[in-house]
Amino acid sequence: MDTARQFAIDDSKANHEIMTNLDDVKLLRNLAYINGKWVSGAHFRPVFNPANNEIIGYFTQLAASQVSSAIDSAEHAFTAWRQLQADQRGDYLRKWQQLILAAKHDLARLMVLEQGKTLAEAVGEIEYGASFIGWFAEEARRSYGETIPSHIAHAQLFAVREPIGVAGLITPWNFPSAMITRKAAAAMAMGCSVVVKPASETPFSALALAELADRAGIPPGVFNVVTADAKTVANVFCQSDKVKALSFTGSTPIGKQLLRDAADTVKKCSMELGGNAPFIVLPDMDVQQAAQAAAEAKFQTSGQDCLAANRIFVPQNHFHEFVEHFATQVNNQVVGNGLQADCTIGPLVNHSAVEKAQSLLNDALIKGATIVAQANLPPNTQTDGCFFPPTLLVGVKPEMAVYREENFCPIAIVMPYADLEQVITMSNDTEYGLAAYVYGHDIHQIWQCLRGLAFGMVSVNSVKMTGHPIPFGGIKQSGLGREGSKHGLEEFSEIKYCCLGNLPTVSGS
Incomplete structure (x- = not known):
């Protein structure tokens, strides 16, 4: 034929x-x-x-x-x-x-x-x-x-x-x-x-x-x-x-x-x-509000976004509280067909993307990371779709692929930091330099982040940063x-x- x-x-x-x-x-x-x-x-x-x-x-x-x-x-x-x-x-x-x-x-x-x-x-x-x-x-x-x-x-x-x-x-x-x-x-x-x-x-x-x-x-x-x-x-x-x-x-x-x-x-x-965007939570930020914003920044387009928050940094004294709130955000995600009215996160684009996400997760777990929360998947996902569950990891180290690479999937990693100088250094520890997020109120610390972060775009207290009037690029x-x-x-x-x-x-x- x-x-x-x-x-x-x-x-x-x-x-x-x-x-x-x-x-x-x-x-x-x-x-x-x-x-x-x-x-x-x-x-x-x-x-x-x-x-x-x-x-x-x-x-x-x-x-x-x-x-x-x-x-x-x-x-x-x-x-x-x-x-x-x-x-x-x-x-x-x-x-x-x-x-x-x-x-x-x-x-x-x-x-x-x-x-x-x-x-x-x-x-x-x-x-x-x-x-x-x-x-x-x-x-x-x-x-x-x-x-x-x-x-x-x-x-x-x-x-x-x-x-x-x-x-x-x-x-x-x-x-x-x-x-x-x-x-x-x-x-x-x-x-x-x-x-x-x-x-x-x-x-x-x-x-x-x-x-x-x-x-x-x-x-x-x-x-x-x-x-x-x-x-x-x-x-x-x-x-x-x-x-x-x-x-x-x-x-x-x-x-x-x-x-x-x-x-x-x-x-x-x-x-x-x-991109490999950092999301920095400053010490004076409301933890629950920050967790909600970080989830929005991470899970947009099922994590398949060059602006997605790949590495989330939280002050040591707020770390456990933040993880609890972020875990709630993960568990509340409704995974499914994007045409479903209640769906909040759709599938990955193809099976290769699912396999890449799974390899990132496996690498992290083998090297000592821990899953804190993982959303439920719709039934029959093994045969009927390219779904991957939104996942929260802690215990992530810089040598892990999920930290180093643009992961382009709904795997979120949360890491503690000791002081502002350290978190700026950690954030800049990447060959990428597209976008970064900062959440807090202290203008002096915000200014240090704005000038210290080696990224083409930095958004403070807003997940939405793009639009027709702004110079988008890294x-x-x-x-x-x-x-x-x-x-x-x-x-x-x-x-x-x-x-x-x-x-x-x-x-x-």
Whole structure:
């Protein structure tokens, strides 16, 4: 049986789960979106619902030549797109944003089915992602240049900021909608065209955004989505002279490899990589309140979040009380299908993620850690889903993998500390430097943490720290560049310096 016919037979059954959950079934797309058209590859790949391991649909797999074609289309579209006024590009983006918000419940249900997060989290992500489109639609009008006092006689000096060209965007599965809009909106508002490579675990969220971009009238070739093997797309992006900027969100090892591969064409690279966030409870903080906040910071997106609190540090004299309160938070977690109304934490994205979580837990237990609390799992989890129980560990040591690595799972570790200098040193003891949390009231200690913590973002007394106006990004091996805020435009633009000389008047003219 040929591939196309087999796909049609399998897909009609598999798509039923999505179809019955969507009001607008046309949001379900399984072909790539190139130059304003839906394009099929030679093969199709299944997408699994992590809550029950059932296939929810199939999506096409492009060849390298088709990815190159998308880049060609983006390069062709770039010429006209960059020549539009910033507010004209903003009009297209605002229309796209409006359509996304109008469809947010469908988009959220689609996300739950392919990614696993709770419906409330998914709705929040759609709104969060749409906010970047609105922000950059306005911010592009403030992409100012500068005048420069001249050191050259009879010359005027100035600099302008111009769009860099075609941008290749590689996005992750844990935020399958917002990581696209945060990158694409900045690039498109600046005047760039984009080619998006979504994660193979979550292609339908990206393709639904393409459907809405099409409805918004965004010109063909400006926004493209290619679905193909990750290595294939990365190779084409990195080797193409036409791709001028590469933006990646994902693991640090893959980010390093992309930087090496992109070096031959000297691309402008922005990288949002791994994290190992500390959560510091200061001595004057209410212990119960801190435990609740720490649980929220840890278990968001089932722990599959680069901002998740990986290491929780508590003063020695409050340690046991904090552990008791945090254990209550763990035991109160309701694990299940994200579409369930009472669900507070969904499955991990796939079985590999479950196996990695279990290996981290086993390593910690073998080396002396102790489980204090562990939430209940729904029945039949061994065969029907990719669930892992929220777990609280104590007795964790720095040599354990769960302490050193970005664990990306709902394993929480709580450790005591003696004084502020020690906890800042412990917090900084990582190659990562994305985000950190501090909870307390003493402004002197808060200030010491704010200045002493080697992280790109520090949030005090708030689990929520991100949003469209802030410069999101890390230091050390957590990445390069910033997303969101006015700085998000910088990743997709270059400064052109201009020297305008005053020629002498020609005699007789």
